[in-house]
Amino acid sequence: MSHTLDLATPSSPTPTTGINTEGLAEFLRRFFAPLFLAVVSVVAIFFLFTREITRFVQFIILAIAIGVIFYVPNIIEVTAKAIAGALGIK
DSSP: OOOHHHHHSOSSOOOOOOOOOTTHHHHHHHHHHHHHHHHHHHHHHHHHHTTOHHHHHHHHHHHHHHHHHHHSTTHHHHHHHHHHHHHTOO
């Protein structure tokens, strides 16, 4: 005779598998790198042809900052850990 608890528990646990995100960041970097470079090039050429040197320099600095954030491996994780450590959060 079975007990009630034995009937309530599943006989074999089903493994839960999530979405496989291994290599997702690398795929996105390879996908968006040419698009990012094309947009930066077109906008930079526009600023140079219109002779807006100040905006050109500002744009290049911003483009370099965005490039570093997205293309240096683990920069977001390292920055988040550094900020959390500075705030005393573990």
